[in-house]
Amino acid sequence: MPKKINRSKLVKKLDTIFSIFIRRKNSVNEISTCFTCGKKDHWKKLQNGHFQSRKHYSTRWDEINCQVQCAGCNVFKYGEQYVFGNKLDRKYGSGTAERLYIKAKKIIKLSNPELKDMILRYENFVKLMD
């Protein structure tokens, strides 16, 4: 019998594949750019930064809430949230940051099958990037 996959493992797996998706979809010749400071580096050296914190599940895997960031911005500057919000509004239209702020407050509960579907979806997206 297959080992029972628990929820935290599914969340972790989705985080991993989603992070690769975010970093690779913004790459040109493997080089990606930090959304908040513009630093360029190999996508493997950059991170998936969250405008609204990862603790909010409704925006944790939102493709606008999540942007490529360098460790300097994401870790040492705690995500550069103010700059992040301004740049989101500039790129996606004014009100984007506020919309994400409101969306993050919504409590959602993704089922294990939903998490598995999302894992498959992003695994397929990433495969297409090879």
Ligand SMILES: [Zn+2]
């Ligand atoms: Zn940066």
